[in-house]
Every structure is written in structure tokens, then in C-alpha cells.
Amino acid sequence: MTAARPALRVRAARFWREYTRMRTAIFFLIGVVAIVAVGSFVPQAGTSDPAKVQAFLSNNPTLTSVFSWLQLPLTDVFVSPIFYVLLGSLYIALGACVLRRGRALVVRTLKRYPRTPQYWGEIGSWVFHSSLFLLLVAVVWGKSTGYQGLVTLVEGQSFTETRAGYDQLQEGVLFNGQHTGFTMRLNSFNATYQTSGEASDYVSNVSVMDHGRTVETKDIRVNDFLGYDGVNVYQQDYGWAPTITVTNPQGQTVYSGPIEFFDEQTQQGNKAEAVGVLKVPDFDYTIPGASQPVQIGARIAMFPDARVIPTVSSGGTIDPSLTQYGPGGLAPRNPVMEFQMYVGDLGLNNGQAQDVNVLDTDKMQPYFSDAHVVAIPLGGSYTFAMPGANGQQLPFTVSFAKLQQYSLFQVNKDSGVPLIYTAFVLIMVGLLAKLYARPLLERRARRRSGVIRLDPRWTADVSGEPESQPAPEPAPDTREREPV
Amino acid sequence: MASTPLSLVLFGVAVGAYCAALVAFVLFLALRKKVLGDIGLAAVLLGWPVQAASIFRRALEAGHWPLGNMYEYSTGISFVVVTTAVILMVRARMRLIGLPAMILAIALLGVAYMLYVPPGELVPALHSYWLTIHVTAMATSSAILSFSFFFGMAYLARRWADQRMLATAAAREPAIATVGSGGGGVATMTLTGGGGSAGTGLGGAPLNQLASGVRKVLPSSRSLDLWSYRFVMIGFPIWTFGVICGAIWGEHAWGRYWGWDPKETFAFITWVIFAIYLHARVTYGWREKRAAVITAFGFAAILFTLYAVNLWIAGLHSYARA
Numbered sequence: 001m002t003a004a005r006p007a008l009r010v011r012a013a014r015f016w017r018e019y020t021r022m023r024t025a026i027f028f029l030i031g032v033v034a035i036v037a038v039g040s041f042v043p044q045a046g047t048s049d050p051a052k053v054q055a056f057l058s059n060n061p062t063l064t065s066v067f068s069w070l071q072l073p074l075t076d077v078f079v080s081p082i083f084y085v086l087l088g089s090l091y092i093a094l095g096a097c098v099l100r101r102g103r104a105l106v107v108r109t110l111k112r113y114p115r116t117p118q119y120w121g122e123i124g125s126w127v128f129h130s131s132l133f134l135l136l137v138a139v140v141w142g143k144s145t146g147y148q149g150l151v152t153l154v155e156g157q158s159f160t161e162t163r164a165g166y167d168q169l170q171e172g173v174l175f176n177g178q179h180t181g182f183t184m185r186l187n188s189f190n191a192t193y194q195t196s197g198e199a200s201d202y203v204s205n206v207s208v209m210d211h212g213r214t215v216e217t218k219d220i221r222v223n224d225f226l227g228y229d230g231v232n233v234y235q236q237d238y239g240w241a242p243t244i245t246v247t248n249p250q251g252q253t254v255y256s257g258p259i260e261f262f263d264e265q266t267q268q269g270n271k272a273e274a275v276g277v278l279k280v281p282d283f284d285y286t287i288p289g290a291s292q293p294v295q296i297g298a299r300i301a302m303f304p305d306a307r308v309i310p311t312v313s314s315g316g317t318i319d320p321s322l323t324q325y326g327p328g329g330l331a332p333r334n335p336v337m338e339f340q341m342y343v344g345d346l347g348l349n350n351g352q353a354q355d356v357n358v359l360d361t362d363k364m365q366p367y368f369s370d371a372h373v374v375a376i377p378l379g380g381s382y383t384f385a386m387p388g389a390n391g392q393q394l395p396f397t398v399s400f401a402k403l404q405q406y407s408l409f410q411v412n413k414d415s416g417v418p419l420i421y422t423a424f425v426l427i428m429v430g431l432l433a434k435l436y437a438r439p440l441l442e443r444r445a446r447r448r449s450g451v452i453r454l455d456p457r458w459t460a461d462v463s464g465e466p467e468s469q470p471a472p473e474p475a476p477d478t479r480e481r482e483p484v
Numbered sequence: 485m486a487s488t489p490l491s492l493v494l495f496g497v498a499v500g501a502y503c504a505a506l507v508a509f510v511l512f513l514a515l516r517k518k519v520l521g522d523i524g525l526a527a528v529l530l531g532w533p534v535q536a537a538s539i540f541r542r543a544l545e546a547g548h549w550p551l552g553n554m555y556e557y558s559t560g561i562s563f564v565v566v567t568t569a570v571i572l573m574v575r576a577r578m579r580l581i582g583l584p585a586m587i588l589a590i591a592l593l594g595v596a597y598m599l600y601v602p603p604g605e606l607v608p609a610l611h612s613y614w615l616t617i618h619v620t621a622m623a624t625s626s627a628i629l630s631f632s633f634f635f636g637m638a639y640l641a642r643r644w645a646d647q648r649m650l651a652t653a654a655a656r657e658p659a660i661a662t663v664g665s666g667g668g669g670v671a672t673m674t675l676t677g678g679g680g681s682a683g684t685g686l687g688g689a690p691l692n693q694l695a696s697g698v699r700k701v702l703p704s705s706r707s708l709d710l711w712s713y714r715f716v717m718i719g720f721p722i723w724t725f726g727v728i729c730g731a732i733w734g735e736h737a738w739g740r741y742w743g744w745d746p747k748e749t750f751a752f753i754t755w756v757i758f759a760i761y762l763h764a765r766v767t768y769g770w771r772e773k774r775a776a777v778i779t780a781f782g783f784a785a786i787l788f789t790l791y792a793v794n795l796w797i798a799g800l801h802s803y804a805r806a
Contacts, residue, residue: 221608
């Protein structure tokens with residue numbers, strides 16, 4: 001036992017020396033490049049559209065099985081253990097290097113060795129490499145003590161910066177739970193378009209209220225965020241929010257409110273057509289003979305500026321009931337909704353969280369057996385019928401009351417950002433010093449000594465060489481053992 | 485159809501001049517007549533101000549900094565490539581660098597033309613002064629780092645030619661092998677010595693001719709290696725700066741400084757590859773051949789960052805597709 005100990009120590013020391021060599025760092029860096037490259041070619045679960053990730057996996061079965069056989073990450077590279085292990089190994093080697101070189105630099109500085117050009121290069125290199133640590137600390141600190149959330153506001157709506165105020169919220173593990181509690185109201189939203197249909201600008205006009213009074217009114221744009229009380233609000237996306245009103249057979253208004261519509265799946269960014277889902281769980285009507293109340297739902301397409309596609313009936317005349325609609329322009333000149341109505345059970349009671357934008361029609365029936373689509377223009381309504389007692393048909397109506405826009409905001413608190421910017425500055429300073437201090441100082445020294453008359457612009461042996469003297473033979477480099 | 489904008493006409497003239505220069509440089513390499521190199525340079529010097537005018541004119545037509553889409557971006561990179569080549573040709577008297585520079589510049593301009601869009605407004609994501617800073621830094625460093633690849637490949641060619649000549653000499657007169665000259669070292673010489681003696685039998689002569697040709701055309705391998713390093717020394721900090729500016733811009737526009745978006749990821753990969761190059765240069769066993777090979781990976785990564793991400797992989801940076 002005791003005899004084995006020195007051997008182990010020797011072996012550990014050898015491992016450590018090998019591990020902290022530059023050569024090892026190069027292999028770690030190559031590893032990082034390889035794994036990150038996978039992450040850039042393959043759609044990633046966290047950042048890409050889930051459908052795209054699924055499509056990639058099913059389109060590349062061989063690659064998928066090879067990667068899973070090798071236990072390598074494919075669609076979750078940036079959160080995979082191997083990625084963190086590589087990064088961690090690299091940072092450990094980096095740490096060893098920063099400490100060792102830092103100590104050597106301190107000794108050199110304290111003992112007042114001559115300040116050679118190489119010394120300043122070393123300082124630069126040390127600053128550069130230790131700023132990478134600062135960067136890591138800043139990122140981890142900022143993410144763990146902060147949070148990021150998403151908020152959707154229809155024009156006129158407000159949001160209060162509390163946990164409950166968000167559509168989606170991710171809090172860091174060290175976040176103290178203290179939200180700021182200010183209120184932000186979306187006064188208006190405005191998007192303008194180029195003739196090509198691409199957005200040229202979109203602006204959310206918001207007011208910030210704190211302790212009951214308005215403290216700020218601002219236009220939030222993609223490149224112009226709102227910062228208040230350490231929290232930043234960014235313009236992310238927007239869309240149409242038609243207000244739909246539903247009245248049940250008893251004449252009660254059972255649903256009324258704006259619904260956020262989204263871009264068509266295949267045409268992201270195109271606001272000339274939007275799709276949404278209506279769910280009315282509390283329709284408050286029971287079909288006679290049924291055991292439980294009926295619910296209604298609908299898949300809806302909405303065109304802010306519908307193009308009318310007239311359809312000629314078999315008789316040769318234009319039949320208005322067959323008129324179809326398609327996407328036209330982007331301004332809300334002729335808003336029309338197309339409804340596909342479903343009746344039955346929305347499936348909300350099975351205890352599972354349901355996506356508000358997906359209609360689960362498993363336990364529902366289409367209102368029209370031929371999947372007929374009902375068009376409702378803005379301000380209009382459509383009267384459907386529900387079976388009543390004694391074969392009676394009871395009317396219920398759906399109306400398209402109002403068309404507004406909603407704005408999607410990203411809300412962040414990240415107190416690591418100033419530290420990150422500091423690291424950025426130090427990285428640049430260190431890098432420039434590392435690369436330029438030595439050649440520039442050496443050139444100045446040579447010029448001053450006047451021994452060699454060099455063309456100051458384009459001499460071959462200015463700099464950058466590991467040795468300042470030309471080395472005719474590849475002798476083992478003294479710097480070889482300096483890691484990273 | 486609208487009439488062709490002046491910027492595009494000037495673009496065409498510049499491409500014509502560069503093509504003429506390319507022909508001259510190819511002939512210069514083949515015939516080694518100094519006047520051909522000068523003609524090439526003259527053609528480049530003719531095209532360069534025309535391209536500058538085209539870019540300036542485009543900026544006026546579009547009303548923004550002319551790096552807002554892939555046409556403008558490709559054009560911008562090729563302009564920096566040509567500018568760098570002009571400086572090298574005029575001040576360092578390296579006519580031959582015009583050859584790879586023209587190939588790259590014309591290729592970039594070709595892609596630019598394929599992705600041409602008429603001058604127009606920017607998408608909202610690009611409404612920022614960071615466009616000027618970040619994209620200019622990325623374009624400049626992409627172009628500059630490409631030169632480290634040119635010199636890296638020239639270094640490998642010259643190194644191969646040197647070793648080939650040494651090996652041939654060694655095969656003829658074995659005694660010379662004991663004289664360790666050049667960067668190759670004894671071990672390498674013994675290795676290639678075998679190949680050299682075999683080469684003298686079959687197909688050796690043309691290769692030897694090629695090697696001696698390479699030695700006549702290219703400067704010493706040590707100087708080529710240094711030039712390669714020099715361009716990393718200039719390009720790498722600019723790339724670093726560009727990526728940092730991109731992170732700050734991302735924080736301003738999207739509320740996150742880093743998101744592993746494909747374009748960001750590839751910019752990071754390129755950065756790490758050139759970081760590997762810098763480390764390789766001070767690591768025994770890596771500093772010579774391998775360091776030069778790394779520049780090839782770096783160049784490939786630059787091209788990927790530039791195009792592949794925009795054209796094949798969708799991401800937040802895909803607005804620059806057009």
C-alpha cells in the first residue's frame with residue numbers, strides 16, 4: 001500500500017504534466033471544434049423548430065443510429081455531457097496554465113528582471129487567457145442569478161413583471177425570486193412593409209408604470225430595447241390577434257377575447273396569412289341525451305387583406321356561398337377568417353398540459369361532415385346550429401368582432417453582461433499585446449540600436465517566431481511545455 | 485424591367501479586369517516572364533478603383549452601409565482580398581500572390597452575382613450601427629485570413645519541393661544526406677529519401693522538374709511560413725473583434741449575446757481553428773507542416789461561415805440569405 005503510493009504520485013504527476021501540455025490543449029480544441037460542428041449542421045432541439053429536428057432524425061436514419069451507437073450527441077450537442085466534459089477539461093488545462101504562468105510573471109515582476117519585449121507579450125497572453133475565465137464566470141453568474149421570459153401582449157394589454165406575468169419563464173438556479181413588479185402596457189403596435197412584403201420596421205409603443213405612475217413611454221424595436229430596473233425588454237416577434245366572440249344557444253356570451261395567431265408553419269415571417277385555434281371549454285350547453293356538456297373548437301385561418309377567389313356554381317353563376325379566400329396584402333384592408341368548426345370534447349381534462357395552438361380533435365367531430373369552411377369577414381358573424389330537444393335546431397353564433405396585433409417580447413435579467421463586456425475588452429487587449437508587443441518592441445529596439453538597417457515595412461524576420469534567432473534545426477522548443 | 489443600376493455595370497467592369505488579370509497571372513506562372521506579372525498587376529489596378537466605385541455607388545443606391553445582404557457581403561470580402569493583394573504586389577513585390585487572390589476574388593464575385601438582389605431596404609434586424617462594425621470586421625478578417633491559407637499552401641509546396649530536391653540529391657550522392665540543411669531535419673530526409681530514389685526510376689523526372697519550378701517561383705519556405713503567420717496575426721484579432729461585436733449586437737437586438745445559432749457556431753469554429761494554429765506554431769511537432777495544414781481547415785471554415793450557414797442551414801442569421 002505504502003509502496004504503491006509514490007508510484008501513483010509519479011504517475012499522477014506525469015499525467016498532469018502531459019495533460020497541461022500545449023499539445024493536449026490542441027487536441028481538446030480539436031475535440032471542441034468537432035462536436036460544435038455537429039451542432040451547427042444538425043438542427044438542435046433547444047434552438048430549432050422541433051418539427052425540423054424530427055425531420056432531420058427521420059431523414060438520416062444511418063447517421064442517427066451511428067451517433068446513438070457511439071453514444072454521441074446529435075440534436076442536443078450544446079447541453080450534452082460530452083460537450084461540457086470537453087469544455088471543462090479545456091478550462092482545467094487553461095486554469096493550470098494561467099496559474100503557472102501567472103506565478104512566473106509575478107516572480108519576474110517582483111524580482112525586477114529586465115522588461116524584455118517577450119515579457120510584455122507574456123503579460124498579454126496571460127491577460128487573454130485569464131479573461132476567458134472571467135468570461136466563463138460572467139456567463140455562469142449572469143445566467144444563474146438572472147432569468148429570461150416571454151410575454152405576449154395584444155394592443156392595450158398590460159403585463160406585470162412578476163413570475164405569474166409571463167407566458168414562459170426560465171429562472172436561474174441562484175435567482176433570489178425578487179421580480180421587479182413594474183407594469184408595461186402595449187399602447188400600440190405598428191409594422192410597415194416593403195413592396196416585396198418583407199417587414200421594413202415593426203415598433204411596439206409601450207408605457208412603463210411603477211408604483212402607480214407612468215415613468216416611461218418608449219418605442220421598442222428589434223435594435224432598440226427597453227431597459228428598466230435591471231430588466232431588459234426586447235422586441236421579438238408579432239402577429240395578428242383577432243377578437244372572437246361566441247354565443248351559446250341560450251344566448252349567453254361564452255367566449256370573447258383576442259386570440260394570438262401565428263405564421264403559417266411553411267411560411268414563417270409571412271404575415272399575409274395567420275393561423276390560430278379557438279377553444280371554448282365552457283360552452284355551457286348540453287345536447288339533450290348527452291352525459292356531459294358539449295365543447296366547441298375551431299381551426300382558423302385569417303387573412304388581413306383577403307383575396308377573393310370567386311367560384312362559379314354548376315349553373316354558371318357565381319355562388320357567394322362557395323367563395324374562397326386566399327392571402328393578399330399585409331395591411332388589414334379586408335380581414336376574413338376561415339373557420340373549421342369542431343364539436344365534442346376538447347380533451348382538456350386528461351390532466352396533461354395542452355398546447356393552446358393545437359386543436360386535439362380525437363374526441364371531436366367536424367361540424368360539417370364535408371369539412372366545409374365558413375368564412376367570416378371582420379364585423380360579421382356566422383350562425384351555427386346545435387341539436388336541441390325534439391329535433392329542434394338551436395342557433396349559436398361566432399363573430400369576428402375586432403382585429404388587433406400582438407407583440408411578443410423577450411424579457412431578460414442578466415447581471416453578468418457588464419462583466420462579459422469587461423472580459424471582451426480584456427480579451428482584445430491581451431490578444432493584441434500577445435501578438436504585437438514583442439514584434440513592435442523588438443523592431444523599435446533594433447531601430448534604436450541602429451545595428452541592422454531594416455526596411456521597416458516588409459522584413460521577413462520581424463516577429464512571431466518562437467525564437468528571435470533563426471533556428472536551423474527543429475530543436476525541442478523550450479516553450480513546448482507551456483500549456484495553452 | 486428596371487434598367488441595370490450603375491453599381492452593377494461597374495461591378496461587371498471590375499470582374500472583367502480581374503479576369504484579365506487572372507489570365508495574365510496564369511501565364512506569368514507558366515512562362516515566368518516578369519512583364520506578364522506586371523500586366524496582371526496593371527489589370528488589377530484598373531479593376532480595383534472600379535470596384536471601389538461600384539461599392540460606393542451601391543451604398544448610395546441602397547441608402548445604407550453596403551454590407552446588408554449576401555451580394556454586398558461577398559463583394560465586400562472580394563474587395564478586401566483584392567486590396568490586400570494589391571498591397572502585397574506593390575509594396576512587397578509579390579506578383580504571384582495575384583493568382584490565388586484573383587481566383588478567390590472572382591469566385592466571390594461570381595457567388596455575389598448569383599445571389600444578386602437590387603439595392604433596397606434593410607430588414608429590421610439590421611437597422612443598427614453594429615451592422616457597420618460587426619459585418620465590416622467579419623468581411624475584412626475573412627479576406628485577410630484567406631491569405632494565411634494562400635501562404636500556408638505555398639509553404640507546403642515549397643517545403644515539398646525542397647525535400648524532393650534534397651532527396652534526389654541524396655539518392656545521387658548519399659554523402660550529402662548527412663548535411664542537415666533546411667527546415668526538414670534529418671529524420672524527414674531519411675523518410676523521403678526512399679521515395680526519392682524510387683522516384684528517379686519512374687515518373688521522377690517530371691516531379692523533379694515541378695519541384696525545381698516551385699523552388700524558382702516561390703520564396704523560401706521560412707519566409708512563406710512567416711507570411712502565413714503574419715496574416716493570422718492581423719486577421720485573427722479582427723475576427724475576434726468581429727465575433728465580440730456580434731455578441732454585443734446580439735445582446736442589443738435579441739437579448740442574448742450567444743445562442744449557438746449556426747452562423748455563430750461556425751464563426752466560433754473558425755476562431756478556434758485559428759487559435760489552434762497559433763498554439764500549433766509554438767508546439768513541437770505541430771509548428772511546421774501541421775500548422776500550414778490548419779490554415780486550410782481555417783479557410784474551409786471561413787467559407788462555411790460565409791455561405792453554407794446562410795444557404796443550407798436556417799438560423800437567425802438567415803435574413804442575409806438574399
